[in-house]
Amino acid sequence: MRTVAAITAIIVGTVMAIAGVITWVVVSTTLEDQKITVSDDASCAAGDGVNGPISAYCQADIINQHTLDITGGKTYAELDREDPNRAVAMDSAFLQASLFTSVVAFGVAGMAFVLGIVLTLIGLALREPVRAARHSGT
Template sequence: MRTSRTMGTILTILGIIFVIAGGATYVMVSQELSRANVTVADDAAFLAGDEVDGPFSAYAQAQIIDKHALDATGGKTYAELDREDPLRQTAMSASFLRASLFTSVVAFGVAAMAMGVGAGMILGGIGLRARADDPAAVPVTV
């Protein structure tokens, strides 16, 4: 039973670390996006006019950047444009901006996942400790 208590404590501590790290990452990415002072374009499919500071607004802005770039290039992507086409720079800039925004969307997702895993670890650790402290618990042998 002592092993269960120790493992429960370790699992709980690791869970707390995961929750804190995930939360800190989520806040940091949000603050960095907010510092860029970007607003979702007025013609976006959703969240038009919203400040880009979260996963949904970043996704919305990435989508409208793609639409604007395709409109500007006549529906052609960077790879489809001739090397000498002056619109290639527009397509490249749009691609870079979209990739940056999608990277932040992924960072938000990983941060949320870390917090969820951490919460699960905390609950598992508490459960292990409770089992170790239960005098009626029957030791499980494998």
């Protein structure tokens, strides 16, 4: 039973780690393909290409600041329906949500990778006593 648990942990852990890496690469490549550059007036990562969690967060943050400047500090929901800036606020909310979704995706990918490595190590640790017991004849 211990051998089955060890092998299962190793297989599932390896799959999780690989899936985490693949997800990170896909999200990063997809963002990079958009050729977005963090605004020069951003408080972080200014001028960097958006291809990772930090640059995506920084760009979403500066989009919010620019939008609040345009709308006089009001969000989409706070603007009157007739306000011509409502479309800008709506586009801004969409862009921010998309960028924040990629930040979350990076987090999930990183978590899957780390948990996969831990699970693989647990599987290897479970397997070691089995090997030692077989070699000692017990």
